[in-house]
Amino acid sequence: MxxxxxxxxxxxxxxxxxxxxxxxxxVREPARDVGGGRLVATVTDPDGNVLGLLQDR
Numbered sequence: 001m002x003x004x005x006x007x008x009x010x011x012x013x014x015x016x017x018x019x020x021x022x023x024x025x026x027v028r029e030p031a032r033d034v035g036g037g038r039l040v041a042t043v044t045d046p047d048g049n050v051l052g053l054l055q056d057r
Contacts, residue, residue: 005042007052013039016053025051 010016013031021027025043028050034040037057044050 003050005050005052007040007054010053010055013041013053013055017041017043020045020051020053031055 017027017031020043024046028042028044029040031039031041031053039055039057041053042050043053
């Protein structure tokens with residue numbers, strides 16, 4: 001079963017990835033450019049929720 005992923009806008013995706021992994025999250029998909037300079041990444045929190053991070057350059 002697939003589900004939607006909520007993305008939160010962050011000023012620096014790499015910095016936020018470091019912070020959330022230090023807090024116990026696991027990187028599911030590392031940051032990647034999806035076009036137009038937009039970077040996205042997803043993490044799984046300790047409760048198993050998948051969350052997205054989004055950065056516009």
